Amino acid sequence: MVQDDPERKLDAWLDEALSRYSAAEPRAGLERRVLERLQTEKRGLSRHWWKAWAPALAAAAALIVVTVVVQNRDVSPAKTVPTEIAPAPAAPAKAAEEERHPEATAMSEIHAKPGTSSPRNSTAVQAPGPETAVSALTAPKGPGSTKAENGGARSVSSVVLSPHPGSVFPEPTPLSQQEQLAMAAVLSGLLSSEQPRIPPEDELLPQVMIQEISIRPLQEIEPI
């Protein structure tokens, strides 16, 4: 019993202390402050509702822009450039043909009708012989085809090329009448037996008299 007294006192003290342990009261107006905070939260959410959607909208806009750009790039029009692909491979082929049949080539060109396409035109180089790569590319074949007959469309077939500026060859322009006459004169000069007179160097250049240079020995300088 005696031992129960301290035990009871201790229990009583502990109960009293524990009852006061969380007995604090909040400051006045707690409910009002909480409700005001909640109303601010509600107003904030309703006013800035769009902020939640802003990232999604921005991503969608960016996706649309990228899609449009990619589509425009893919649908870029293919430029069909009527060009001579042949000149490059045709040049060696043409050179080979001329080597084999130089006379025939020259004669065909000389006797060609005015307005005939120049040697630059791949279609004119239709020398008898093996087919060249040029002829494979030309649409109308035959020696009679003239530039005039072909009109503006070159006899070469239109080839679709990439629009790279460096790969676009200029359109061959036909020789004018004067150019054709000059070409004929040159060729006739080459074929003629007479050798062109080359004036000697003496006649070409005036003689220049160059005096001999004499160097006198240095005179001794007397010391001061």
Added chain:
Amino acid sequence: MFRETMEAQAFTEDEAFAVAEVDAPTAETGEMKTAATDIESVVREHARFVFKVAYSMLRNVEDAEDAVQETFLRVHRSGDLPNVRELKSWLARIAWRVAVNRIHRRPKVEVEVLTKTSFEARAEEASAEQLLIRQEEAVLLHRLIATLPEELRHPLVLSTVDGMSSGEIGKVLGIPEASVRTRLFRARQMLKEKVSAWMGGSDGPGRS
């Protein structure tokens, strides 16, 4: 039998918003089930109770009021208010979780500072001497409670909240009511042993 959706040991912030489900036929008696849909009425009715739950853990009036604000903000954002049956336990659980998180985040504060602040808020003390005695007792008790293991400390602290039954404590902590009572008994025994040991070296708590 009360059935929680998640275990108390794996308590996370999201779990605090778990709707407490109660089997209707075996629901605990004596508790008014209110299908509270108005947050304003809930605040007016339970703000003080939520404050006491938070204060029991935080031991500071300002921190406890902040915890009350945060608790009701979470209640509002969750949108589960109309679906809650045992509102008081649900609010206590959220407030408890908020208080625990705040304790982990805030720096350690001296017990005397915490207790002094709480005593200043109380105006019913008769005399300055009594106020001083109460203050010393509170500091002593807080130090003793802090030495208890967590599994005993938490039920004891919640038991000091006015209006919380052992069943509600069990719902907050996610343990059966029987376990709550057992742990409360063990906690009190340990406190008495500690006080007896302390009294052996002095004249007693708050007694000159």
